[in-house]
Amino acid sequence: DQQVKQNSPSLSVQEGRISILNCDYTNSMFDYFLWYKKYPAEGPTFLISISSIKDKNEDGRFTVFLNKSAKHLSLHIVPSQPGDSAVYFCAASAGSGGGADGLTFGKGTHLIIQP
Amino acid sequence: DSGVTQTPKHLITATGQRVTLRCSPRSGDLSVYWYQQSLDQGLQFLIQYYNGEERAKGNILERFSAQQFPDLHSELNLSSLELGDSALYFCASSVSSLETQYFGPGTRLLVL
Numbered sequence: 001d002q003q004v005k006q007n008s009p010s011l012s013v014q015e016g017r018i019s020i021l022n023c024d025y026t027n028s029m030f031d032y033f034l035w036y037k038k039y040p041a042e043g044p045t046f047l048i049s050i051s052s053i054k055d056k057n058e059d060g061r062f063t064v065f066l067n068k069s070a071k072h073l074s075l076h077i078v079p080s081q082p083g084d085s086a087v088y089f090c091a092a093s094a095g096s097g098g099g100a101d102g103l104t105f106g107k108g109t110h111l112i113i114q115p
Numbered sequence: 116d117s118g119v120t121q122t123p124k125h126l127i128t129a130t131g132q133r134v135t136l137r138c139s140p141r142s143g144d145l146s147v148y149w150y151q152q153s154l155d156q157g158l159q160f161l162i163q164y165y166n167g168e169e170r171a172k173g174n175i176l177e178r179f180s181a182q183q184f185p186d187l188h189s190e191l192n193l194s195s196l197e198l199g200d201s202a203l204y205f206c207a208s209s210v211s212s213l214e215t216q217y218f219g220p221g222t223r224l225l226v227l
Contacts, residue, residue, distance in 0.1 A: 034215065043117065043205050043218035044158070089158065102148055102160030102173045103216065 003027045004092050006106035014114050019077040021109050023090030026071065030092040034103065035064060035075045038087045047088075048075070077111075085113045118142065119208050119219035127225045133194040136222045140187055140208030146170070147189040148209075148216055149181055153202040164189055165212060196226045 005024045013019045021035075031052040036044035050057040050064045050073065057064050063076045077084055087110050091103040118141035128134055140147050149161040151174075160173035164183035175181075178196075183189045193200060203223050207216040 036218070041220075043119070043121075043207075043220045045117065046215050046217060049215060091158075102150075102163055102171055103158075104160070105150075105158040107157040 001026070002106075003030075004090055004104050004106040006088075006090055006109045008109050009107070010110040010112065012112045012114055013080050015082060016079045019075075019080045019084065019111055019113070021075040021077075021088050021090075021111065023073050023075075023106055024071060025073075025092050027092070027094065027104070028071075029094040030104070032093040033064070033066060033073050034091045034093070035062075036089045036091060036105075037084075038089060038108070044089055080111075080113045082113050082115065085111060087111070117217040117219060119206060119217055121204075121206050121219040121222050123222060124220070125223045125225075127227065128196060129227055130196055130198060132196050132226075133192065134196065134224065136191040136193070136204050136206075136224075138189045138191070138206030138208075138219060140189070140206075141217055144208035144210055144217075145187065146209045146212055146214075146216075147183055147187070148207040149175075149189070149191050150205045150207065150218075151202050152205060152221075153199075158205070161191070163212070170212065193224070198226050200224065201226045 034049040035047040038044045066073045087108040090106040120139045145166045161175040163171040203221045205221045207218045209216045
């Protein structure tokens with residue numbers, strides 16, 4: 001049973017527009033959420049995180065929103081740039097911080113930024 | 116560059132064999148995590164070590180084992196290899212279990 005779901009395997013967005021990547025989770029014990037970006041042949045790169053005590057966290061062009069009642073989070077990238085083309089993974093942890101018991105990952109969304 | 120290093124980058128071996136993957140965490144990080152990424156399962160947590168001690172176990176097979184040494188580098192040992200063990204193996208490190216994990220570039224294992 002997948003505890004973290006990214007239902008869109010791929011997403012195509014025009015350069016300069018907003019990219020919205022979605023993630024749903026089922027485990028109520030998750031209290032910390034992270035987004036990682038991955039290029040081919042590289043390891044995942046940490047982008048942004050949010051604790052369950054917040055509903056929004058912003059870092060430059062990246063904003064993560066958390067809706068605890070809906071068990072849903074989203075990553076907004078504004079404006080989208082060609083270098084943002086990558087696979088984005090949503091991850092969750094039940095041990096606060098980076099994951100006392102390891103991270104549970106979604107299967108990823110491949111974001112393609114069109115010129 | 117995350118500061119986490121993994122060797123080797125690629126590994127090709129045969130079924131039934133045993134291999135060792137190595138990970139050096141970022142300077143100052145005490146926690147090391149191992150993950151497996153396969154085509155059908157995505158990224159799955161295998162095991163965590165903190166300052167030399169096993170801290171948490173995920174979906175790690177009994178044929179797999181890991182350890183963390185006094186200098187904090189870690190090794191993942193995979194034995195009696197099967198075709199289905201072919202995957203990318205990532206190591207991540209963090210200052211503590213409460214901090215963000217930073218990933219290495221991975222080791223691509225191909226079992227023939």
